[in-house]
Amino acid sequence: QKEVEQDPGPLSVPEGAIVSLNCTYSNSAFQYFMWYRQYSRKGPELLMYTYSSGNKEDGRFTAQVDKSSKYISLFIRDSQPSDSATYLCAMRRAGFQKLVFGTGTRLLVSP
Amino acid sequence: DAGVIQSPRHEVTEMGQEVTLRCKPISGHDYLFWYRQTMMRGLELLIYFNNNVPIDDSGMPEDRFSAKMPNASFSTLKIQPSEPRDSAVYFCASSWAGGSYNEQFFGPGTRLTVL
Numbered sequence: 001q002k003e004v005e006q007d008p009g010p011l012s013v014p015e016g017a018i019v020s021l022n023c024t025y026s027n028s029a030f031q032y033f034m035w036y037r038q039y040s041r042k043g044p045e046l047l048m049y050t051y052s053s054g055n056k057e058d059g060r061f062t063a064q065v066d067k068s069s070k071y072i073s074l075f076i077r078d079s080q081p082s083d084s085a086t087y088l089c090a091m092r093r094a095g096f097q098k099l100v101f102g103t104g105t106r107l108l109v110s111p
Numbered sequence: 112d113a114g115v116i117q118s119p120r121h122e123v124t125e126m127g128q129e130v131t132l133r134c135k136p137i138s139g140h141d142y143l144f145w146y147r148q149t150m151m152r153g154l155e156l157l158i159y160f161n162n163n164v165p166i167d168d169s170g171m172p173e174d175r176f177s178a179k180m181p182n183a184s185f186s187t188l189k190i191q192p193s194e195p196r197d198s199a200v201y202f203c204a205s206s207w208a209g210g211s212y213n214e215q216f217f218g219p220g221t222r223l224t225v226l
Contacts (some may be wrong), residue, residue, distance in 0.1 A: 034212075042220075043204075044217050046215070088154060095161065097206065097213060099156070103154075
């Protein structure tokens, strides 16, 4: 079983929809949770960063962490065609630099 | 800053040939990471360095893979001999431990095809 599980999609939604992307994990030692966005034929870029449990909001993006359920989510409001990309969750333990990534969910937002 | 620089961007080679991928991290960053990305396995960490010293190479698939970091501004990932199953996109990333997020900045990747 992988340490981090993520549905590969693709997830297709119309412009303006609310998108929910999720990951589950098995290692309770993970303390730092991230979402990276990767456009086609580009390297991943950090989108959201959360420490421990709770919510974090940045514009149209909200990241949630539920450590009791070992479940993290990324919500995108008012989705735009420019949001079409692969979204990878990543997490690490405190004091460690090594990130463990999910396989990524491909999102397609149609105009 | 130019960001993380990788070369070549594309590499096509024959099975059995030696392949060398190159990376220049962001100036001032003290961590460097090599990843491999495939459709089946996603993004996998191969090895990472701290201040030019290899810290964790447990992700290196086998002895055919080797990585070096002779100085703070240059690293190589070598595959010898290459095999078709090595075909993937290889990313280099760097980070600075002194930052709030220890964010890893990724290069554009090298797309390797082994025929």
